[in-house]
Every structure is written in C-alpha cells, then in structure tokens.
Amino acid sequence: MATRSETDGFAAFFRQYTKTWMHAVATAGLTAFGTLTIVHRGFVVLAIASYVVPPIVLYLSRTRGPGASTTAGDDDSRSPTEAALADQSGSSADRGTAIDRSEPAAATSPEAHSPDGREPQSTTVGEATDRESGIDRQEPETDDPAPEIDRKAPVTGEQEAGTGTEPHWATVDVPTGATLADAAVADGGAVAVGEGGTVLVTTGDDWELALEDGPGAQGRDLRAVDATPGADVAWIAGDGGAVGRLELGSGRHADYSAPADLTDNLTGLAVAGATDDETILLTNGSGEVIRGRYRDGELAWDDPVTPGSGSSLSGIALVDDAIGYCCDTNDGVFRTDDGGRTFDAIGIDGADGTLTDLAAGSGNDLHVATDAGVVHRYDGSTWTPDRVTDGALTAIARHDDRLVATDGSRAVHDRPDPTADWERVLTGASGSLHGVTIGPDRSIAVGADGTVVERR
Incomplete structure (x- = not known):
C-alpha cells in the first residue's frame, strides 16, 4: 500500500474532524466573533483563530505529540477503517512478493479476466460538468507511457x-x-x-x-x-x-x-x-x-x-x-x-x-x-x-x-x-x-x- 503524504493525511483528518462536535463549536465561534466585527474589526482575528487553530492543534498533537506513533500497532489514534486497512496491508504484502515475480509476464502479455453470468445490475452515479450549478467533476488526465506495473497502487498490476x-x-x-x-x-x-x-x-x-x-x-x-x-x-x-x-x-x-x-x-x-x-x-x-x-x-x-x-x-x-x-x-x-x-x-x-x-x-x-x-x-x-x-x-x-x-x-x-x-x-x-x-x-x-x- 502506498504511503500517504502529510497533505493527504491532513485532508483525511479534516474530513473526519468536520463530523465532530469540536468542528460545530469552532463554527459557532466563527459566527459569533464574526458578528462582533460590527463592534470592532479586531474581532475578525478571533473569528478566524477560533475556526482555524483547533484542527491544526489537534492534528499536530495527534501526529507529533509524545504519544503519537506511525506504527501499525498504534490502534488508539486510528479510525475503524484505518485499523482494518492496516491489518489488510500485512497480508497483502505477502501476496505482493509473488505478484512482483510475475510482473514481467504481466507486462508482456496482459490478460483481462471476466466470469460469465448474470446478477441484478446496479446504477452508478457519475457527475458531469454542471453548467447551471458550476459543478465540474473532470480531473486532469494523466499521460501514461508504455504499459507498466504500478508498484505504488494496491493492485496486481x-x-x-x-x-x-x-x-x-x-x-x-x-x-x-x-x-x-x-x-x-x-x-x-x-x-x-x-x-x-x-x-x-x-x-x-x-x-x-x-x-x-x-x-x-x-x-x-x-x-x-x-x-x-x-x-x-x-x-x-x-x-x-x-x-x-x-x-x-x-x-x-x-x-x-x-x-x-x-x-x-x-x-x-x-x-x-x-x-x-x-x-x-x-x-x-x-x-x-x-x-x-x-x-x-x-x-x-x-x-x-x-x-x-x-x-x-x-x-x-x-x-x-x-x-x-x-x-x-x-x-x-x-x-x-x-x-x-x-x-x-x-x-x-x-x-x-x-x-x-x-x-x-x-x-x-x-x-x-x-x-x-x-x-x-x-x-x-x-x-x-x-x-x-x-x-x-x-x-x-x-x-x-x-x-x-x-x-x-x-x-x-x-x-x-x-x-x-x-x-x-x-x-x-x-x-x-x-x-x-x-x-x-x-x-x-x-x-x-x-x-x-x-x-x-
């Protein structure tokens, strides 16, 4: 499994943070101090600080505090999903050894596999560019060269x-x-x-x-x-x-x-x-x-x-x-x-x-x-x-x-x-x-x- 960058780590942390009571309190503080700016403009500093400082402090204390650990064995700071994925990474690493040995064959003669049979199909919800609401789901395409095994992705090839x-x-x-x-x-x-x-x-x-x-x-x-x-x-x-x-x-x-x-x-x-x-x-x-x-x-x-x-x-x-x-x-x-x-x-x-x-x-x-x-x-x-x-x-x-x-x-x-x-x-x-x-x-x-x- 590829290691996430610090930016990705903070993004994942902030998604979870926005669902907590602490985020609700910080938002209320932002609103309250923002309202007080009609009394004195200095309250804008408190408004911004009340919203920005808590997640930064929590993130730094979680990742760099005395009790922080980046090892797979530190379960206290992980969500249920992170813990389960960490457990999976150990077994997938063993499989990856065998996969690496078969990479040359996979690169020279790739095969696509698909079993036959029917099952009730599901609807997928893609999102196109929304001209009225301004939503744009497009992402920049990547210019991949010759076919190759992606050693960072958690897949076979x-x-x-x-x-x-x-x-x-x-x-x-x-x-x-x-x-x-x-x-x-x-x-x-x-x-x-x-x-x-x-x-x-x-x-x-x-x-x-x-x-x-x-x-x-x-x-x-x-x-x-x-x-x-x-x-x-x-x-x-x-x-x-x-x-x-x-x-x-x-x-x-x-x-x-x-x-x-x-x-x-x-x-x-x-x-x-x-x-x-x-x-x-x-x-x-x-x-x-x-x-x-x-x-x-x-x-x-x-x-x-x-x-x-x-x-x-x-x-x-x-x-x-x-x-x-x-x-x-x-x-x-x-x-x-x-x-x-x-x-x-x-x-x-x-x-x-x-x-x-x-x-x-x-x-x-x-x-x-x-x-x-x-x-x-x-x-x-x-x-x-x-x-x-x-x-x-x-x-x-x-x-x-x-x-x-x-x-x-x-x-x-x-x-x-x-x-x-x-x-x-x-x-x-x-x-x-x-x-x-x-x-x-x-x-x-x-x-x-x-x-x-x-x-x-």
Whole structure:
C-alpha cells in the first residue's frame, strides 16, 4: 500500500474532524466573533483563530505529540477503517512478493479476466460538468507511457487496454462531444446520458444520438440512467426534475419530468421489475428518495422520503422491486425492503472518505466506494474496507462477482472475483471517466468530452 503524504493525511483528518462536535463549536465561534466585527474589526482575528487553530492543534498533537506513533500497532489514534486497512496491508504484502515475480509476464502479455453470468445490475452515479450549478467533476488526465506495473497502487498490476486476446477495454466513436455522466446496459443494448440532455443508444456496435436535448427538449443535464433487467427499457434523470422513459428497440420515449411536482436536480436513479411493472427510485441533493410505480403506461409518484439526515444522496441501487440501497455524503448507508417506501440505516461508522457510489448484489452483498480510494463491503452484519487506489473513486458497478470502479482518470479498476486483487487498466480514453456499468456481454465506462470505452 502506498504511503500517504502529510497533505493527504491532513485532508483525511479534516474530513473526519468536520463530523465532530469540536468542528460545530469552532463554527459557532466563527459566527459569533464574526458578528462582533460590527463592534470592532479586531474581532475578525478571533473569528478566524477560533475556526482555524483547533484542527491544526489537534492534528499536530495527534501526529507529533509524545504519544503519537506511525506504527501499525498504534490502534488508539486510528479510525475503524484505518485499523482494518492496516491489518489488510500485512497480508497483502505477502501476496505482493509473488505478484512482483510475475510482473514481467504481466507486462508482456496482459490478460483481462471476466466470469460469465448474470446478477441484478446496479446504477452508478457519475457527475458531469454542471453548467447551471458550476459543478465540474473532470480531473486532469494523466499521460501514461508504455504499459507498466504500478508498484505504488494496491493492485496486481497495470495493463494497457487492448493488448491481449481476451476481452479488453477500448474506446469507441460516438456522435457527441458532450460530457457523459452515466451509462446502463439493457437487454441487447446500452444507454449513456450526459450534459445538455444528451442520450446515446446502441443496440449493436454503433452508437446513435437518441435525444439531443433530453426529455421534453429542455436541454437539462442528465446525471443518471438505469435499465429494467432483461428488457430494452431505460429510465433517465437529471437537472430540473428531468425524467424520461426510453424504449431502445423502437426508439420511443416519454417525458415524465417533475416527479411529484418536484423540479429539484436529480442525482441518482434505480429501476427494477418487469417491463410495464416497473419500480423507479430517484434521489436528489436534499437527501430525498422519490418512489414511482409504472404500470401499463400509467405512472404514479409517492411523496419523497428522507432516509438520513438530509445530506445529498450519492448512490442508489435496486436488487429487485423490494430490496434496495442508497448512500449519502455523511457516511450514511440505508437499506429498503419495501421498494423504497421506508429505509433503515446500516452504516458506515468511521468510513475513510466521503461515499460516492454503491453497487448491490444478491442477498446482503453490497459494495460502497469513497473518494479516498476505498471500497467498503457489507455482508449483512459487518463492514470490511478494501483499498483500491490512493485517488478518489467516482463510480462502481458489479455483475455476478465482478466489480469495476472508475477513479476519475482514464483508467478503470477491475476485480474479477472476491479472491482476486484489484487491477488498474488503462482504457485509452481521451478524458476522465465518471460512470461505469457492467452487463453479461459488455461493460461500459463514460466520461468527459463524449468519452465511451467498452469491454467486450
């Protein structure tokens, strides 16, 4: 596992600090002294000091105080996630010895592995450039030279896509330069959505522009898409309450924008059920879930529910029309057993980083990604962290036992089964990747400037 820099260490510490009572008190002090500046400008110094000094003192005392230690054995100053990752690093070091010996072979003849089979797919929530709200998720791409093993990353190796005979990741041409936020695999095809209401569809090898300006021709940025299992129907959602239903085979689409008369920016979407008997869950930046039921051409929306504290929901997935999960940006993960009518909190305590996305499997199997490069696995009772990379993970998807995550660069992280290590694969994408989806026959990652890469 790579060693974090002091800057990274303080950033991780400050994320945890902002969730403590000490941060709340410091914020109150900042507000109080800031108000007193109308009496005397000198209070501005106290206002700034009351907010800035406490975290600096706490961080320095933790890392450099008499009792501080950087050894793996000092459990008192570590969060549950840090302790678990430290325990994992010992065993992964043993595996790394064998991996290092096999690096030359991996560099000369890389292989991509993927088991076959089906499992309910999960929705990934990528974020495109938001022209209205000013959000820009793009990160500078890296110019990687020849394929090489990344000795710092906690994975088996780094491969250049397209250099083996097995299925591999390769860029494909699409008729748009718009930033794409999310994608979904449907029966016999796939859909990708992005800025300005762009909707791309493929039912074979070529991608076509199905919608240029979204449902209702409003030109709203689209952020999420999901498809009904085993069918050619996809639902799309985005800014301003934009919602639409699309039939891939016929090309027909319907506008269902402003669900429950809400025009909030929708951040996530999950769909389950058979065609014409579909359950739809939408999420927004206010921490709400809006549940819809589509039956034989009629769509009805329930009143929104708030699973957590109101923090923005960053991921949602349905296993079937009853069981589903969602996560927010305040370490909250929630499960529903009634199709999104109600939710129960299931974690995570002491997560490393902010939760960015999740991928659900059968039973109680769940994986949640964070912006600290960690994937947390839930087995129904216990959370187990697994470090994938040192950078932020933007999206995660699964099919059967296979997991794929994107990290905002032009690479994907692939893990074929629970016994394997994560492998970083260079896709050849021209821009950063924001969303990923996995199906039985193809996997797709999408991102900036109309980037689409497929694994077939």
